[in-house]
Amino acid sequence: EPEVTQTPSHQVTQMGQEVILRCVPISNHLYFYWYRQILGQKVEFLVSFYNNEISEKSEIFDDQFSVERPDGSNFTLKIRSTKLEDSAMYFCASSRRDYGYTFGSGTRLTVV
Amino acid sequence: GDSVTQMEGPVTLSEEAFLTINCTYTATGYPSLFWYVQYPGEGLQLLLKATKADDKGSNKGFEATYRKETTSFHLEKGSVQVSDSAVYFCALSERFSTGNQFYFGTGTSLTVIP
Numbered sequence: 001e002p003e004v005t006q007t008p009s010h011q012v013t014q015m016g017q018e019v020i021l022r023c024v025p026i027s028n029h030l031y032f033y034w035y036r037q038i039l040g041q042k043v044e045f046l047v048s049f050y051n052n053e054i055s056e057k058s059e060i061f062d063d064q065f066s067v068e069r070p071d072g073s074n075f076t077l078k079i080r081s082t083k084l085e086d087s088a089m090y091f092c093a094s095s096r097r098d099y100g101y102t103f104g105s106g107t108r109l110t111v112v
Numbered sequence: 113g114d115s116v117t118q119m120e121g122p123v124t125l126s127e128e129a130f131l132t133i134n135c136t137y138t139a140t141g142y143p144s145l146f147w148y149v150q151y152p153g154e155g156l157q158l159l160l161k162a163t164k165a166d167d168k169g170s171n172k173g174f175e176a177t178y179r180k181e182t183t184s185f186h187l188e189k190g191s192v193q194v195s196d197s198a199v200y201f202c203a204l205s206e207r208f209s210t211g212n213q214f215y216f217g218t219g220t221s222l223t224v225i226p
Contacts, residue, residue, distance in 0.1 A: 101158075
């Protein structure tokens with residue numbers, strides 16, 4: 001069964017550093033998403049991406065965040081200057097409009 | 113706006129006990145409903161889903177029925193096992209012109225003891 005692949009599975013970074021979280025969505029999917037889950041809290045929507053641009057974003061997704069689909073297969077989330085409160089599990093997902101979603105297994109980001 | 117409310121945990125059951133985790137939703141349109149499971153240290157895994165009213169999703173002995181009249185999608189299992197210990201998330205998704213968006217409940221932690 002096709003999978004959404006996320007790398008790395010765990011990333012530790014120092015506060016103020018930039019991080020890039022990588023995702024390879026399912027190849028024939030058209031919509032791409034990032035969600036995050038702070039430890040012990042609910043999964044929250046960050047951003048959706050369609051047709052090479054952001055289609056929706058939440059208030060969490062401020063100027064420190066950006067997304068990119070640099071080469072037609074990868075979908076990346078960049079955090080420019082990480083803060084302690086950015087520590088969370090970040091999930092990538094992809095979908096076709098009329099079919100179900102598939103989530104990746106997540107990247108655990110720890111900011112120290 | 114859309115939202116999902118699910119039973120707060122943690123829930124602790126003995127092996128072979130009956131499980132119910134309640135979930136209700138609020139949606140503007142005609143959402144699809146999901147249960148996701150998260151095992152310790154792992155990501156979100158789709159457990160089951162239902163895409164329209166009266167559909168029943170089932171997988172691994174778990175079941176949930178999409179009830180439009182009560183806006184509910186309660187998760188049930190007749191006989192839980194220790195390996196079912198995990199956090200369970202109820203979620204809905206709606207289609208918008210710009211794609212789909214998920215709304216998750218807060219999660220219910222289940223511990224099954226031998």
